[in-house]
Amino acid sequence: MLSKNGLPSQLVKRTDMALETHDHTLNASAPNYLDVALATRIGGSLARRKSLPSSYRPGALEDELNELSIVAQERVAKESGLTPPGKPRARILDRAQWVSANVASVDRLVGPALAAADARRKRHAPAAFERLSRQGSAAQLGSVLAWMSSRVLGQYDVLVGEEATFDEDVISYVGPNIVALEQRHGFDPSQFRLWLALHETTHRAQFTGPTWVRPYFLGLINDVVSVLASESSALVAGLTRALKEMASGQNPMREVGAAGLIASEEQLEVMRRLSALMSVLEGHGEVVMDEAARDLVPDAQHFHSVLRQRRQHPSAPSRILNQVLGLDAKLRQYEEGETFIRALREAKGPAFVTSLFDGPENLPSMEELKEPSLYLARTTPTRK
Numbered sequence: 001m002l003s004k005n006g007l008p009s010q011l012v013k014r015t016d017m018a019l020e021t022h023d024h025t026l027n028a029s030a031p032n033y034l035d036v037a038l039a040t041r042i043g044g045s046l047a048r049r050k051s052l053p054s055s056y057r058p059g060a061l062e063d064e065l066n067e068l069s070i071v072a073q074e075r076v077a078k079e080s081g082l083t084p085p086g087k088p089r090a091r092i093l094d095r096a097q098w099v100s101a102n103v104a105s106v107d108r109l110v111g112p113a114l115a116a117a118d119a120r121r122k123r124h125a126p127a128a129f130e131r132l133s134r135q136g137s138a139a140q141l142g143s144v145l146a147w148m149s150s151r152v153l154g155q156y157d158v159l160v161g162e163e164a165t166f167d168e169d170v171i172s173y174v175g176p177n178i179v180a181l182e183q184r185h186g187f188d189p190s191q192f193r194l195w196l197a198l199h200e201t202t203h204r205a206q207f208t209g210p211t212w213v214r215p216y217f218l219g220l221i222n223d224v225v226s227v228l229a230s231e232s233s234a235l236v237a238g239l240t241r242a243l244k245e246m247a248s249g250q251n252p253m254r255e256v257g258a259a260g261l262i263a264s265e266e267q268l269e270v271m272r273r274l275s276a277l278m279s280v281l282e283g284h285g286e287v288v289m290d291e292a293a294r295d296l297v298p299d300a301q302h303f304h305s306v307l308r309q310r311r312q313h314p315s316a317p318s319r320i321l322n323q324v325l326g327l328d329a330k331l332r333q334y335e336e337g338e339t340f341i342r343a344l345r346e347a348k349g350p351a352f353v354t355s356l357f358d359g360p361e362n363l364p365s366m367e368e369l370k371e372p373s374l375y376l377a378r379t380t381p382t383r384k
Contacts, residue, residue, distance in 0.1 A: 034107045035138035043099035043142030047149045050095060053179040058092045061175050065090035065193055069171060072197035072292070073205070079292040080202060080284075081354035082209035088201050092175040095149035101172065102145050105157065110225045153177055154196050156203040158214055169208065171200045185306055188299055195289070195297045202285045202292075210357040220274040224267065272366045279369050280356060283337020287345065287353075336369055343372035348380075 069088040077083050093101065154173045178196065182189050207214045293300035311334070344353050356362050368375035 034103075034110070034141070035134050036103055036107050038135060039103045039138035039142040039145075040100045041142070042139050043103060043146045043149070044096035046143060046146035047095035047099050050150050050176075052094065052176045053183060055183070056176055056179045058094070058175050061173075061178070061193075062090055062092040064190075065092070065171075065173055065197060068190075068194045068197040069201055072194060072201040075292040075296060076198060076201045076205050076288060079350075080205055080288045081351065082205040082357060084201075084205045084208040086169075088197075088204055089170050090197075091170045091172050093172050094176055095146075095174060098149045098152060098155075098172065098174050099142065099145045101157070102148075103141065106141060109221060149174065150177065153181070154200040156200050156207065158207055158217060169204065171197075171204060173200075187303065187306075191297050191299050192303055195293055195300055195303050198289045198292050198297070199285055202288045203281065206281050206284065206357065212359060213357065216360050217274075217277060220270060220277065223270040224274055276364055276366050276369050279337035279340065280363060281337070282334045283339070283341040284353070284356070286334060286338045287341045340364065340369050340372050340375075344376070347372075347376055 066089065069090050073084065073088050152174050154171060156171050157169070173196070178193065179189075181187065182192055207217070290300065290304065297303075341353055344356075362379070364372075364375045368378065
């Protein structure tokens with residue numbers, strides 16, 4: 001059964017249930033299929049090959065970003081209408097530390113699905129093959145995260161452990177990348193760091209202000225990673241669909257990356273809902289950051305222009321990796337989400353935009369995201 005915005009009612013209902021219990025994807029006792037130590041070792045070794053900026057001082061940078069994050073949160077709350085609990089806390093990571101943190105997050109997220117797939121494979125595959133498969137997965141993950149570690153500036157980690165409370169959550173900043181970018185483009189460090197803090201504290205406000213967003217997001221993620229535990233027949237069906245799309249001139253990786261090659265229609269639909277949610281979050285983050293920085297960060301438009309250029313014009317190898325990893329889809333999330341949010345803001349004002357966070361039923365579908373007029377036509381009779 002569908003709710004009024006086209007989402008399955010069980011997904012909407014799960015939000016309420018998830019508020020009562022911890023999401024099982026974060027259960028520390030879940031089976032561990034991924035070789036975390038190997039992925040961390042490989043990823044960390046590759047990440048350390050890129051030298052640190054000579055002026056990099058992690059302690060001083062962390063102190064500064066802690067102060068700037070508090071300033072940013074106050075401005076974000078005023079601009080967005082979202083009030084997160086507690087104070088934001090900044091953590092400075094080097095590239096290898098970022099890899100380690102994200103290997104742990106991936107393990108918490110997809111560990112159960114990988115374990116389920118592993119249990120089925122063990123019925124048919126020799127132990128040596130399983131060991132090689134496990135090591136190969138770890139090597140791939142470590143290598144991909146090492147490549148990404150030189151590009152990431154900041155990250156609000158939604159996948160905090162079960163023991164964490166919302167006032168203990170952390171915004172991670174990859175210090176060497178921030179300092180290197182400042183030096184390369186001649187950015188004013190204080191302005192640029194405040195500008196970054198505005199963006200990351202907006203994401204923190206989105207996930208910890210409205211109590212339903214985080215469990216709803218994790219519920220969708222849990223459904224998406226089920227593709228990892230698919231039976232071989234489902235994988236064959238997904239590949240058949242992808243080949244048909246390619247034969248008709250479509251790109252099956254356009255929306256969700258390489259997962260589009262193996263996902264079933266049902267899984268693709270969940271991925272589209274997740275993509276719509278992420279587009280709203282990223283677009284809202286861009287708009288709130290721009291508005292909050294208007295009289296606070298004089299060089300904000302320059303920063304925005306440089307980073308947009310950086311995202312839109314990667315090197316040839318990066319373009320290939322972006323598409324395979326689904327990062328092209330993330331870039332479209334920024335663009336489509338920002339266009340959608342600005343259209344709503346212009347038509348109905350900031351309060352209407354904030355009402356997106358009243359509940360999952362207020363989220364747009366992918367079609368509505370691309371055509372804001374459809375969303376306005378559906379929601380205007382019931383919302384102001």
